Amino acid sequence: MAKDITLFWVSGSPPCWRVMIALEEKNLQGYNQKLLSFEKGEHKSKEVMDINPRGQVPTFKYGDKIINESYGACFFLECEGRTQGTKLIPENSNEKAQVLQRAFEGNTLHQKMIDVITYNWRVPENERHDSAFKRHKEALTAELKLWEGYLQKQKGSSSFLAGKNFSMADVIVFPSVAFLFRMGLCEESYPNLAEYYKGLKDRPSIKATWPPTWKETPGQQLFKDI
Numbered sequence: 439m440a441k442d443i444t445l446f447w448v449s450g451s452p453p454c455w456r457v458m459i460a461l462e463e464k465n466l467q468g469y470n471q472k473l474l475s476f477e478k479g480e481h482k483s484k485e486v487m488d489i490n491p492r493g494q495v496p497t498f499k500y501g502d503k504i505i506n507e508s509y510g511a512c513f514f515l516e517c518e519g520r521t522q523g524t525k526l527i528p529e530n531s532n533e534k535a536q537v538l539q540r541a542f543e544g545n546t547l548h549q550k551m552i553d554v555i556t557y558n559w560r561v562p563e564n565e566r567h568d569s570a571f572k573r574h575k576e577a578l579t580a581e582l583k584l585w586e587g588y589l590q591k592q593k594g595s596s597s598f599l600a601g602k603n604f605s606m607a608d609v610i611v612f613p614s615v616a617f618l619f620r621m622g623l624c625e626e627s628y629p630n631l632a633e634y635y636k637g638l639k640d641r642p643s644i645k646a647t648w649p650p651t652w653k654e655t656p657g658q659q660l661f662k663d664i
């Protein structure tokens with residue numbers, strides 16, 4: 439299966455990282471991959487646009503099948519590789535419901551994080567309305583408190599996001615959590631998320647796919663007052 443897979447990705451992109459963790463967990467090392475540069479605009483190249491007209495990453499292909507959305511690619515890998523590697527979606531209905539719930543909530547967390555980042559990076563300083571920036575930050579704070587609560591509830595019984603085992607919820611959400619800390623999220627303000635982050639950052643699938651640019655450059659402080 440690995441030889442039929444092609445992934446176009448950018449270092450530090452949580453959606454790309456999800457797919458790469460899923461590939462590792464499913465023992466699909468050795469897939470074809472191309473690391474692109476946002477700075478050089480390589481995500482808008484013809485090679486990518488032909489497969490993904492949005493010009494986004496991850497751009498993912500399995501044989502002649504195209505599955506560009508990170509959720510789609512991760513779920514596809516789980517469905518196709520049902521018998522290999524880590525089982526990312528449990529059979530049991532109650533456990534499955536919890537994994538799907540947290541995995542899809544991960545999209546809300548990610549979006550709220552992106553709202554703050556986008557505002558900060560894209561809105562020129564003289565066009566900024568502090569109240570809008572404040573609103574985005576408050577929405578992210580409220581979201582993060584929810585996740586703190588989820589982790590608090592299961593403290594002592596599991597170090598994963600949904601149930602007792604590593605699951606699709608962790609594949610999807612961990613990269614966003616790592617991104618938050620990379621961008622300065624305060625460990626003291628979010629101790630459960632910090633513990634979750636530290637507990638998973640050395641997992642082999644995560645270590646093997648750690649964004650290469652993060653190893654070379656320091657993080658930022660954008661989220662320090664969230």
Ligand SMILES: N[C@@H](CCC(=O)N[C@@H](CS)C(=O)NCC(=O)O)C(=O)O
Nearest residue numbers: 451453493494495496506507508509
């Ligand atoms: N919903 C998509 C989102 C992908 C996405 O937003 N990718 C960003 C990088 S993190 C991107 O390619 N941005 C460049 C652009 O939109 O032009 C997924 O989950 O795969």
